Amino acid sequence: QVQLVESGGGLVQVGGSLRLSCVASGRTFGTYAMGWFRQAPGKEREFVAAITWAAGRTSYADSVKGRFTIYRDNAMNTLYLQMDTLKPEDTAVYCCAATAYHTMVVPTSTTAYNSWGQGTQVTVSS
Numbered sequence: 860q861v862q863l864v865e866s867g868g869g870l871v872q873v874g875g876s877l878r879l880s881c882v883a884s885g886r887t888f889g890t891y892a893m894g895w896f897r898q899a900p901g902k903e904r905e906f907v908a909a910i911t912w913a914a915g916r917t918s919y920a921d922s923v924k925g926r927f928t929i930y931r932d933n934a935m936n937t938l939y940l941q942m943d944t945l946k947p948e949d950t951a952v953y954c955c956a957a958t959a960y961h962t963m964v965v966p967t968s969t970t971a972y973n974s975w976g977q978g979t980q981v982t983v984s985s
């Protein structure tokens with residue numbers, strides 16, 4: 860099992876930036892991909908971005924393309940999400956996730972991931 864701990868959330872004004880971090884520990888060897896998901900109050904959890912750990916292939920939700928960047932530090936077992944030009948609709952709890960299951964594409968479904976962090980709150984105020 861992989862343990863995931865997020866940090867970096869907070870309160871930011873519209874148009875501002877935040878960088879989220881997710882440190883992985885435990886059985887990290889064999890991790891195929893990691894991703895960020897978010898859940899706003901009263902809404903379903905939704906995909907934000909994902910990256911394959913070895914090759915670095917990425918995928919983004921249309922709502923964040925051009926504003927968010929996902930990247931990783933393999934040596935530090937850390938996943939990042941750089942969020943720029945934040946909007947009020949980006950307000951949510953952001954969770955990172957990991958999977959050891961190999962697929963032909965970058966996994967974007969919640970069901971593809973089997974390890975989850977507790978989440979960090981991001982609030983964008985107008």
